[in-house]
Amino acid sequence: DAKTTQPPSMDCAEGRAANLPCNHSTISGNEYVYWYRQIHSQGPQYIIHGLKNNETNEMASLIITEDRKSSTLILPHATLRDTAVYYCIVSPYYGGSQGNLIFGKGTKLSVKP
Amino acid sequence: SQTIHQWPATLVQPVGSPLSLECTVEGTSNPNLYWYRQAAGRGLQLLFYSVGIGQISSEVPQNLSASRPQDRQFILSSKKLLLSDSGFYLCASGSGELFFGEGSRLTVL
Numbered sequence: 001d002a003k004t005t006q007p008p009s010m011d012c013a014e015g016r017a018a019n020l021p022c023n024h025s026t027i028s029g030n031e032y033v034y035w036y037r038q039i040h041s042q043g044p045q046y047i048i049h050g051l052k053n054n055e056t057n058e059m060a061s062l063i064i065t066e067d068r069k070s071s072t073l074i075l076p077h078a079t080l081r082d083t084a085v086y087y088c089i090v091s092p093y094y095g096g097s098q099g100n101l102i103f104g105k106g107t108k109l110s111v112k113p
Numbered sequence: 114s115q116t117i118h119q120w121p122a123t124l125v126q127p128v129g130s131p132l133s134l135e136c137t138v139e140g141t142s143n144p145n146l147y148w149y150r151q152a153a154g155r156g157l158q159l160l161f162y163s164v165g166i167g168q169i170s171s172e173v174p175q176n177l178s179a180s181r182p183q184d185r186q187f188i189l190s191s192k193k194l195l196l197s198d199s200g201f202y203l204c205a206s207g208s209g210e211l212f213f214g215e216g217s218r219l220t221v222l
Contacts, residue, residue: 032209034209034210041201041216042215043117043205043213043215043216044157044205044211044213045213046211046212049210087156091209101159101209101211102159103149103156103157103158104156105155105156106156
């Protein structure tokens with residue numbers, strides 16, 4: 001089972017910031033928070049990840065609460081192409097049995113003109 | 114960055130027929146490789162992962178199998194397909210930050 005909880009769907013107006021929440025109250029000290037998105041009928045795309053500090057890259061910003069029990073992915077200026085299912089995942093960094101990414105149902109973000 | 118190639122992109126097979134989906138990786142060596150399946154309207158389910166040639170771990174019992182004959186080649190197979198095997202199959206590579214292929218959509222009739 002996924003170790004995260006996300007709202008099933010959200011709407012956002014084009015050009016506005018999209019703030020996608022995620023609860024991960026049972027996160028362990030060695031687990032990172034990852035965000036991926038999946039545009040319809042395509043493979044998932046990595047967006048960003050973080051451990052404790054807030055992170056920013058060319059795609060998005062990740063805000064992690066001080067207790068690490070929740071996080072928010074921020075798309076600063078959403079476009080129609082950002083319409084996708086967004087997955088929040090917690091996992092240790094390395095692959096193999098300890099690092100498999102368990103995808104839940106995610107949040108379907110609809111960006112509207 | 115890595116590039117994941119999957120084929121075929123689309124496949125329609127009768128129940129009881131065999132299956133072979135292939136995945137190759139470019140841009141890295143000795144990657145961790147994964148097969149995921151996404152049934153219609155559902156999330157991604159991890160099927161197999163591999164940390165090296167000939168090393169396969171299965172996450173769920175099923176009539177599918179996986180093999181890794183070369184460092185950057187990962188194959189998903191079945192001897193006899195079931196209706197429940199229909200879905201969108203994704204190959205991925207990496208650790209933490211995963212790179213996914215474009216997927217293979219399998220319909221079993």
